[in-house]
Amino acid sequence: SKLLNDFDVVVVGGGPGGYVSAIKAAQLGLKTACIESRGSLGGTCLNVGCIPSKALLQSSHHYHDIMHNFEQHGIVVDKSAVGIDVGKMLEAKAKTVTGLTGGIEHLFKKNGVTYLKGHGSISGPNEVSVALNDGGNEAVSTKNILIATGSEVTPLPPVPVDNAVGKIVDSTGALDVSKVPEKMAVIGGGVIGLEMGSVWSRLGSEVTVIEFMDRLCPAMDKELTKKFQTTLKKQGFKFQMKTKVMESEVVGEKIKLKTEKSAGGGEKEQEFDLVLVATGRRPYTEGLGLDKLGIQTDKLGRIEVDSHFRTAVPNIYAIGDCIDGPMLAHKAEEEGIAAIETIAGFAGHVNYDAIPGVIYTYPEVASVGKTEEELKEAGVNYVVGNFPFAANSRARANGSSEGFVKVLADKDTDRILGAHILGPNAGEMIAEAVLGMEYGASSEDIARTCHAHPTLSEAFKEACMDTYDKPIHF
Ligand code: FAD
Numbered sequence: 001s002k003l004l005n006d007f008d009v010v011v012v013g014g015g016p017g018g019y020v021s022a023i024k025a026a027q028l029g030l031k032t033a034c035i036e037s038r039g040s041l042g043g044t045c046l047n048v049g050c051i052p053s054k055a056l057l058q059s060s061h062h063y064h065d066i067m068h069n070f071e072q073h074g075i076v077v078d079k080s081a082v083g084i085d086v087g088k089m090l091e092a093k094a095k096t097v098t099g100l101t102g103g104i105e106h107l108f109k110k111n112g113v114t115y116l117k118g119h120g121s122i123s124g125p126n127e128v129s130v131a132l133n134d135g136g137n138e139a140v141s142t143k144n145i146l147i148a149t150g151s152e153v154t155p156l157p158p159v160p161v162d163n164a165v166g167k168i169v170d171s172t173g174a175l176d177v178s179k180v181p182e183k184m185a186v187i188g189g190g191v192i193g194l195e196m197g198s199v200w201s202r203l204g205s206e207v208t209v210i211e212f213m214d215r216l217c218p219a220m221d222k223e224l225t226k227k228f229q230t231t232l233k234k235q236g237f238k239f240q241m242k243t244k245v246m247e248s249e250v251v252g253e254k255i256k257l258k259t260e261k262s263a264g265g266g267e268k269e270q271e272f273d274l275v276l277v278a279t280g281r282r283p284y285t286e287g288l289g290l291d292k293l294g295i296q297t298d299k300l301g302r303i304e305v306d307s308h309f310r311t312a313v314p315n316i317y318a319i320g321d322c323i324d325g326p327m328l329a330h331k332a333e334e335e336g337i338a339a340i341e342t343i344a345g346f347a348g349h350v351n352y353d354a355i356p357g358v359i360y361t362y363p364e365v366a367s368v369g370k371t372e373e374e375l376k377e378a379g380v381n382y383v384v385g386n387f388p389f390a391a392n393s394r395a396r397a398n399g400s401s402e403g404f405v406k407v408l409a410d411k412d413t414d415r416i417l418g419a420h421i422l423g424p425n426a427g428e429m430i431a432e433a434v435l436g437m438e439y440g441a442s443s444e445d446i447a448r449t450c451h452a453h454p455t456l457s458e459a460f461k462e463a464c465m466d467t468y469d470k471p472i473h474f
Pocket of ligand 1: 012013015035036042043049050120174224245284286287318319322327328329331405
């Protein structure tokens, strides 16, 4: 139809990368369409990722608080009378998700983005054909195409996932478990596994993390993840490190896992009530027609782009989980904005040195910039500033003072190169470090900035004092 001609930008994929790009493009006056096959906007993040996981983390945190933390505040509850209604918890989660995905649809209308529900494939440099969810096909012509098709779970061949059966699940299945499993195995000690493991651990599961490497989240600062692991152990997590899963079998209500040491030997058979496979995600570009266009993917399936997110075809761009870089919603959004600004003739840019990463456990883990290992490896002359939450008055008043702030700064210039936080509200606090880094702050700049008392963020200020001088309270 005539309406579907002459777009300035067609965005394929309606996740945080795609929908943010589409809204930005429309705001810049570009005629924009967004194609999404899922039936709702928001992608992995809103539908089966960031948001539903945080809803369950919040719900399970309340339960855990009642059972374990209320007493220290002098609140007396009859714990035997406290129950869990998993169904209601899932309902609340689903309501959050539909509220937010519907909100994006509203934003599309408000900004004049054309929303096409269907699977898009790129039939030529200026044409996308859409297999509509309701049947039929539409061809859309456009000056530019932005690929934001995201990622999917990477299968782990010895442990095939079946979310419908609900015994061996991936993260999507783990968000819909209908009753608290007695014993749960989490295969893969990364962000997603530890968050979902936390949900069910707080609700009463005995959670065992099986990890191939000798440490959790290997890309993060080592000191941080070591202390994080100790914290999780105290909460009842069990860890089988340097271990790989060789075989799995569902036998009635149970799942049998055969494991051995990563280096070989030490075979074991163990039984669980729920197994979560959380070993990684891979770019999703199926049925897009990249080959015919001559658009390359690397050996991990990521679309190759230049520093302006251009593929080998100059008017086709790609951003988010389907290209290189951390698989994070805010990274996808920043790239989307930059790509659209480039298309609109502005200078779009993403600073990859200042992309925060957060693990939403309790306490939270948050990082930005270089790890100590990376600085060592690069031969950078650096200093470390540390401050424990045990010495922060607000954390003490809250009765939640586990963790610490670690700041890494250049020894010669004092410029902040990285910040790593384990502690209550770390995910909010890291924003201060990111902002500082974007402005090229020295640790002294932060240390001389007045922070309200008593707040957790004073711990960040004092870690900065420790970097260039001495903290007051430790
Ligand atoms: P996606 O969100 O994957 O969106 C791509 C969309 O494109 C999908 O909806 C898909 O249906 C659609 N699509 C694909 N191909 C086509 C096609 N050909 N035609 C039409 N539509 C198509 N990140 C964070 O930053 N914070 C978190 O707390 C966090 N928690 C997570 C928890 C879990 C359990 C999971 C799984 C992920 C989490 N992530 C988190 C990662 C985050 O979800 C992703 O990084 C983010 O969604 C990537 O955005 P995207 O737009 O690139 O891709």
